[in-house]
Amino acid sequence: MSNNNNVLTLSAPLSGPMLALGSVPDDVFASGALGDGIAIDPLNDCLHAPCDGVIIHVARTGHALTIRAANGAELLMHLGIDTVELGGEGFELLVEHGAQVSDGQALMRFDLDRIARRCKSLVSPIILTNSERFELAPCALKTVKVGEPLMRVSVRSSISAEAAVDNLGVEASASVRITHRGGLHARPAALIRKTAAGFSSQSHLHFAGQSAACDSLIGLMGLGIGEGDEVRVSCHGNDADAALQALVAALSVAISEARQAEAVAAAPHRVSSEAGVLQGVCAAPGLVCGPLIRLSGIELPADTGGHRVNEQLKRLDAALEQVRGEIRNTLALARQRKNAEEEDIFAAHLALLEDPALLGAASASIEQGSAATHAWRDAIQAQCAVLLAVGKPLFAERANDLRDLQQRVLRVLLGEAWHVELPAGAIVSAHELTPSDLLQLSAQQAVGICMAEGGATSHVAILARGKGLPCVVALGTELLDVPQGQRVVLDAANGRLELAPSEARHAQVHQIRDAQQLRRRQQQAQAQLPALTTDGVSIEVAANVASSAEAQVAFENGADGVGLLRTEFLFVDRRTAPDQQEQRQAYQDVLDAMGDKSVIIRTIDVGGDKQLDYLPLPAEANPVLGLRGIRLAQVRPDVLDQQLRALLQVSPLERCRILLPMVSEVDELLQIRQRLDELCAELGLTQRPELGVMIEVPAAALMAEQLARHADFLSIGTNDLSQYTLAMDRDHAGLAARVDALHPALLRLIAQTCAGAATHGRWVGVCGALASDPLATPVLIGLGVSELSVSPLQIGEIKDRVRHLDAAHCRQLSQGLLDLSSAKAVRHACQHHWPLS
Template identity: 40%
Template sequence: MLALETGHVRMQQQAADKSQALQCLANILVEDNLVTPEYLTGLQDREKQSPTYLGQGIAIPHGTPDSRQHILQTGVRLAHFPEGVLWDGENKVYLAVVIAAKSDEHLQVLQILTRALSEDISEQVKTSTSAEEIIDLLQASPPSLALHENLIDTQVPADDIEDLLWHSTQLLKKQNLVSCGFLTGLNLNQLIPLGGDIWSITSNNHVLSPAVSIVKAQNPVTYNEQPFGTLICIANNDKTDMPQLHRLMDILFDPEQFQRLNQQQDRRQIADLIGAEVNPDWPSRKVVVANAHGLHARPATNLVKLTKAYDGEILVALDDGSYVSAKSLTKLLSLGCRRGQVLTFIAQPETDAVEGLAKIVQAVKSGLGEEVEPVDEQATLTAQAPDLEFARSIDGNDQSIGIAASAGLAFGPAHVIKPKQFSYERFGDGVEKETQKLKHAVAEVKRHLQDDIDSAEAVQIQQIFQAHLEMLDDPELVKGVNEHLVHDLSAPAAWHAHIEAAADAQEALKDKVLAERAADLRDIGERVLAVLCGVAATEEPDAPYILIMHDVGPSDVARLNKDRVAGILTAVGGASAHSAIVARALAIPAVVGAGEAVLNIETQTTVLINGDNGEYVISPEQALIDNAIQERARQQQLRLIAEKSSQDPTITTDAHQVEVAANIGKIQAVRDAVSAGAEAIGLLRTELVFMAHASAPNEQTQEADYRHVLDTLAGRPLVVRTLDVGGDKPLPYLPVPSEENPFLGLRGIRLTLRRPELLRQQLTALLKASDNRPLRIMFPMVGRLEEWRAAKAILDELLVSYPCENLQVGIMVEVPAAALLAPILAKEVDFFSIGTNDLTQYTMAIDRGHPLLSAEADGLHPSVLMLIDQTVKAAHAHGKWVGVCGELAADALAVPVLVGLGVDELSMSNTSIPLAKAQIRTLNFANCQQLVHKALACDSATAVRELVSAEQNRAANNSQANQE
C-alpha cells in the first residue's frame, strides 16, 4: 500500500516553468530508483493530454500507460515549490505529488489528497516550511460521522441478536467504514437499552471512519429477557464529529422523536428523523467501471468534462454509497473507484441531465478515453443487488461455493442450528459459590468428554476429545477464569469472558491451522456454559438431513448419528479445522466456509452439497438430485471395487509401474496405511510426531516411534521428513521468534541447521531404528545448495557411528528455487519429493489458506507443472526417482498428468490410496505423456482441468462404445 511519508518530501525546489518542474520530478524518481530517465517523456505526454492540476495549489503529475514500462517500482514523491509554478496557464502549483504506479495503488494516495481538499488549504500548502507540515496537512481529515440512508435497514429477518449485529456490521463494511474484526470486537456487555425495544452498542475496534448504522428486525427478538427490535450500532474513533453524535443522542432521548423512531419502518423516514443524508429520488443508471486502474485522474477528468456539458445536477455513488457531484474532479477521485466496482449515476429531474445519463453510462463503459477490457457487467450488477446484501436468495437452483472439507455427495432437508443463546447474570453470589458452580460444570463436561472418548469409533475423534480434556485441565485456563471471579462476576460471565479472550488470541495467530483451533476453545467453552446456564442440546431429526451451522465444533459432529447426518454445511471454517478432520474421519461429506447466508436457509429446504469441490445447491431440481444419486452410487461402487484390489501393484495398461504411498502424521496411522494398500510411507511428518509429546522427545523416545513405523511396514520403504517447524508451525517447547511472514522465514531445514542438536538427535534416532531396513530421509524447505550440503554433512558424520546400508537421502522440492536448481541437485541427492502444496503457494505467491485466493492456488497451473517437469527430467537424467507428496497426488484430474510427467511415486492420505491405485491401472502411460504435452501448453489451471476432464470423458465414451 502506498503511503505519504516525510522521507518522500523534497522541500525548497526551484523551477522556472512546468517543463523544468517535470524534469525536477523525474530526477527525484530516478534518484530514488523508482523509474528510469525515460519516464520523463511519460510525464510530459500526460500533461499534453490534460494538465494534472488538482486544486488548491496541488498537482498530481504521472506518466501515461505506455510509460509504465519505465517504472522500476511503484512509489510516490512530493516536491514543494515555494515560488510556485504556473501549471495550466491559470493556476500555480506549490506542491507536486508525482506518481509512478504500475497498478491502481495510487488511488489510495488520491483518496488521501482529495479528502484534504475538502477544506481550503491552498495558503497552507503555499507557506509550508517542513516535510512534517506537508504530510500533516495532506493527511488531516475533517471531523465526521457518517449518517446515511444506506446505513439503515428495516424488516431484517433475525432469529437472535447476533443476526442484527452481523447485519449492522455488513452495512458498515459495505461502505468501507469498518474493517474485518469490527463484528468480533462488539461486546454484548456494552449493549445499552434506550427504551422500548431500541438498543445501542458502540465499538472503536477496526473503525476506518466513524459512522452509525441502524437495523430494525422484521420481528423483535429477545435479549436478557427483554424485547430487542432496533439496533443502533456506533462505529467510533478519535475522528468522530462529537457535536453531530450528541445531536443524534438528543434525538434518541427526546420522548416524541424516540416514539417516532420506534414505530417507523421506512428507512428514508428514519434517515430524515435522525438528520441523516438521504439519497435523492432521481432517475438513475448503474455501470461497472472497466478501466484497468479504476477511475484515476485521466478518465475522471474526461468524466467531469462530459457531465459539465449538462445544466442539470448529476451525482454519482460508488457501490451504493454516499453520492458526490460527478462534476467535481476531487470528489470523483475521493471515491477511489477500482475496476469492477459499480457506479450509480442519478440526474436532477426535468433537466437535460436525465437524457445525458445514457451517454454518461456508455462513456464509462467505453473507458472514458482509455482502452479497456470488457467486464462481466451482468454478474457484477447482480452481485450488487440490494436483496443480496444480507442473505442469498434461495429461490430456484441457487448454486454456490464454499471450501471442500470432506469428500462425497449428499442431499437432504436442511437442519439449521444457529448459535446458542445463553442468559445469565453478570454478577454472582460471591467468589466461593461461583467457583463451586464452575467446578461442578467443568467436572460434568469432563465426564461427558470421557464418555465421548470411550464411544468414539475413530481414533482422530478420540484424540481431539482427549485434547479437549487437557484444555480443561490447563492451569492457565483455571487461573484466567479465577481472575474474573475475584471481580465478583458470575461463573458463566467469568468463564465466557476468559474463553472468548483466549479464542480471540488463538485466532490472531499467523499459522492458519493453529488459528483454526480457536474453534476447539469455543467448543469446550460452550459445553461448560451450557451446563452453567441449563441449556439443553438441540434434538436431532429422526430422518437423514444436511446439518447447517455457523461452525460445527468437533463435539457437535462426534455426537451426531452419522447414519442420519447426510452432510455438513457451515458458514465459517477451513479444510484443516478439527471439525473438518472429524467429518472426514466419519466419512460425512462437508462443505465449510460458505458464508453467513447459509444460516438463512429455511429448515426442511432441500440442500445438495458436493464435498469434492465445495459446491452446494439450495432447492435443486429433481434432475440434479437424480444425477447426484447416480453419481454417489457410482462412487460407492468404484470405492468397493478399488478396496478389493487395493493390495495389487499399481501398473498402467502398458506396463508402467507407479508406486503409491501414504502420508501420515501419527505413528499409529501406519497400520491403516498398509491396510489401505500403501506400498510405502511416502511422507512421515515428524513434526506431528513431535507434537504428540508434551515435551521435546529425546533420542530414545524418537527411536521407539520410528522403530514402530518400520516394524509395521514390514520391509516397505519409509520416507521421513526431518523436523519441519518454524514460525508458521511452532512447537510449544521449541519457541521461535515472531516473524512478519513466517512462510518466508525460519522454518524447515533453515531452523534445524540453526539448531543442529535437534537435527543430530533426530537423525541418530532414525539411523538406530532402521536396522538396515529401507529408510529414506529428506530435508524440507531446501532452497539453496549450501543448505543441502550442510544437512548432508551432519548425516554423513553420524553414519560413521551408525551405518545404514539401505539408506537414501533426498530433499523436498517445495520452493521454486529447488526446482530450478534440480539439474545441479540431482547430481548429489538420491531422490526428490515434491510438496505441491507449498510449491504452488510459493510459485503463485498465494497463501493457500487465504479466504479469497486459496481456490486460485491450483497445483495444476502450468507454471507449477513446468517446475515438476524440470525436476523429473533432471532426476531421471541422473537415475534418481521423484515422488509427489502434496494434495495434488490424490486429485483424480491431476493423477494422469503426474503419471505422464514421469513421477515415480504418488503419496497421499490413507483413504485416497485405493481409488488412486485403481485409477492408475486404467491409464495408458503413452497417452498420459501425450496429455502432458497439451497440458504444458495450456494458459491456466482451469484450462488444464478442462483438458483432462475432456480426455477422461472421451476415454469413458470409447470404453462404453467398445462394450456395446
C-alpha cells in the first residue's frame, strides 16, 4: 500500500480472479447502489487488510467488514453473496469494531468449502462506500494474490482531503428494490429496525412521497411497501455509510415466507350456495363437530378523566413490561421446542411493544389527560388504521398482531385474567383471534377455530397448523350471528362451517374421527408384533435413529431393530473428535436401548452438506460430488479405523451390523472388508460383524449384483439416490418438490438392486424417506425389499400397512409401475391399486 499525494493504492485482501462490479451476481452490488468497486472470486481462506486504517463496521454475522483509511476512504469487504443468511456460520472474525489495523493484517478467516455450499456465490465485492468523495481506478489485472496492488483511490478534485476525513454529519443514500416475500411486513420490518439500531446515524425509508424512521416498525409497515417496490434509504450521522450498506443489505435479502404462497385469504368472502353453510378459507385442515362458542374483545367504558399523568404512565409502563416478560417466556419455550415459526411470530410482537411511534402516541395521549387503558387502545387503533389504509390484505392481517397486543396489555391494566371457560369439545368463533388467544385456546382443549375475518397467511393460521388445530378464516360477519352454543360441524379442509348439521352428519363426523383415533390406537397396540403380509411374507420394520434416546423411543414404539444409526451425532457440533472410548460407549448405549434387537450402524458420513470444523477437507467446487461418506477413508483412514475399533468392542457383537455409506465400486467394499478382518484379528475376534453397503449412488445400484457377492446386505438410501439419479439437489428450493423417489427411474434402480442381491441370497432394506411413505410400502415390497427403516413414530402405521397387503399382488402390480412416465403417474397408480384408508 502506498499513499502519496492523497493517492492510496490498496492491496488485494483476497487471492483469486478479479471481476467488474457489474458482473457480481447481486443487483444491489452490481448496480453500484453501495458504491463503486470491484469483486474477487476467492481461492484462499483468509481476508486481509487492504491498507492501514480503522475497522468502522463489522457485520453482525461476521461476513463483512468496513475499513476507513487515513485519507477517509471507506472500503467495504463483503465475503460472498447472500452470506448474511449463514448467521455467522463459517466465519471467524480476527478483529473487532474500532480496531486499528495495518496493511496485510489478517481480518477474518472463513471456511471456503462450507460457505460455497450454503450461499448464492463466493464472489466477494470490495466496495468504496463513499465513492462520491473519491475516484477509483482498478489495476489492470485478471487475477490477484493477497498483498498485490488492487486499485488506486484518490480524492476527487472538488473535495479536499480534509473534508474527506471529516465524516461528521455525513449523509448517504441509495435506492434498493424490496425482495422480501410479501413486502415490508412485520418480520422484515423488525429486521430493518434491528439493523438500524446498530448505528448512531438517523435512518429513513422513502417511498411514494412518504417517509418513515427505520426505528419505527409501524411507520415502516405504514408505508405500504410491497414486494418488488423500489425505495430510497437515507442515513445521516457519523456512521451513515456503514448504516446505509447494512440497511441496503437487509432490505435486499429475501426472507422465505413460503406460507404466503397460500394468500387465498386475500380473496373476498365466498358465499356458499349451500343453505346453512358458511364458506371460508382453510387455514389448518381437520374435521370436528361441537358447540360454537363466541369470544368477544374487551370493551372499555367511557373515560371519566381526572387522571394523574405520572400515575397513568407508570401503570402503562408496568403493564407493558409484564406483557414483554410473558412474550419472552413464550419465545424461550418456542426455542426449546425448536419451533421457528412460533419464535418468529412472538419476536415480532416483542419488537412491536418497543416501537417508538406506538409508545410515543400512547404517552402523548396520557399527557393530554387520557387513562392508560384508553390511551393504549387509541394508539393501537390509530396504527391499525394506518395499516388498513394501505389497502393490501397482508398488511391488514398484520394489524391483527397489533390487536393482540392491545388485548394483552388491556387485560393487565384492567386486572382481567383470561378466564373463558370452554365446554368440552368447543369450536371457538370470533371476529378475529390473536396469536396469544390461539395459544390459550389450544391449552384449554378447543377442538377447532373459525373467524369472520383473518387470512391463511396470518400468524394465527401458522400457529393453528403447527398445533394441528382445524381452523377456517374469512367466514364473514354472518359467523358472529350464530347463537352461542349451537352445535356445528367445522370441515376445515374444505373451508366449510355447517351451521345446522343433521344428527346423521354429526354421527358421521364422530364416526370418521373415532375411526381415525381407533386406527391409531390399534396400530400402536399391535406395533410390537411382527409385520406379516396377508400371504405370510415377513417384513422387518426398523427405525432410523441418531442417538440412544431415539433408540429407546423406537424400541418402545415396536421397532424390529435399528435400520440406520447415523453416527454423525457423535461428531458434529463440537471442537474435537470423540475418542474411541466415547464412541464405543455411545454405540453400546444404542444396543442396550434396543433389547435383543439388531442395530445397523453406519460409519461416519460427512462431507457434502455435513462438515466438521476439526476435520478440514480440501476445498471442492461441488462437495456433494466430492469426498463424502466412505471416500473420507481415502484421505483420513485413521478416522474410519478408530470408528471400526470402537464398533468391534460392543457387546454382544453379533447384534451389531456395520453399514458403509457412498460406496460406488466393489474395490472400496473389499478394502474396508479387508481392514475390518485385520482389526478383528488384532482384537482376537473369530467372527466379524455383518458388513453392508448403502445403495445411494446410481453406480452402486447398477453394480448391486457384484456388491452383493461380497456384502452381507444392501440398504438403499433413497434420499441421495433420488438426487443423484435425477440430477436435482434435494435442498434446492425450486426443485425439492420434484425430487420424488417414486420416479420410475428410481424404481428401476431399486428393482435392479433387489434382483442383484437375490442372486447371492442377500436381503435389501430401505432406510431413506421413501420407507416412511405408506403409499410406497406396497411398491417396495413388490420390488423385493424385505426391511423398511422408518421414523420411530411411524412404526405402528407402516406395520399396519404391511399387514393389509398381499405380497404376491404387490409383486405383480409393481412391475407395471416401472413403465410409467413420471413420479406423479406412479403415485396416482398406487392410490388406485392400494388406496390409503
